[in-house]
Amino acid sequence: MTIDYTRLGERIREERQHLRLTQAQLAEEVDISDTYMGAIERGERGMSLDTLVALASRLGVTVDYLLSDSVPETDMNILEQFKQIMDGQPLERKQMAINVLRAVFAYFEDK
Numbered sequence: 001m002t003i004d005y006t007r008l009g010e011r012i013r014e015e016r017q018h019l020r021l022t023q024a025q026l027a028e029e030v031d032i033s034d035t036y037m038g039a040i041e042r043g044e045r046g047m048s049l050d051t052l053v054a055l056a057s058r059l060g061v062t063v064d065y066l067l068s069d070s071v072p073e074t075d076m077n078i079l080e081q082f083k084q085i086m087d088g089q090p091l092e093r094k095q096m097a098i099n100v101l102r103a104v105f106a107y108f109e110d111k
Contacts (some may be wrong), residue, residue: 006043007069013041015059015066030054060088 003073016026027037032051039045040055047055065084086094 003046003067004043004069005046007038008066009041011066011069012055015061018050019059026055026058030060033062047100 011056012087016023023037023041024034029035030051031054036045040047052063052066054068059066062079062080068081086097090095
């Protein structure tokens with residue numbers, strides 16, 4: 001399997017921004033240079049497994065979530081992505097997301 005480092009970097013950037021962290025803050029917390037952090041987010045450099053695990057841990061996501069674009073889609077993969085999105089959301093947002101999904105599926109059933 002080939003890892004799409006550009007997409008991995010984008011996903012790391014998205015999660016970092018979601019937490020309102022700067023590249024320098026995240027880099028310091030996982031003990032890498034901010035230059036290296038920037039290269040990771042741009043997809044210019046890969047990283048060790050230790051660094052990937054440290055980033056995932058600090059970002060509050062799983063390694064498989066960060067790598068999910070490199071793995072063929074399966075029902076379990078989709079469910080894990082949904083779980084990652086839902087984790088940490090307030091109950092009312094979770095219910096709203098379920099209602100939106102129901103509406104989308106109902107729309108397609110009517111077609």
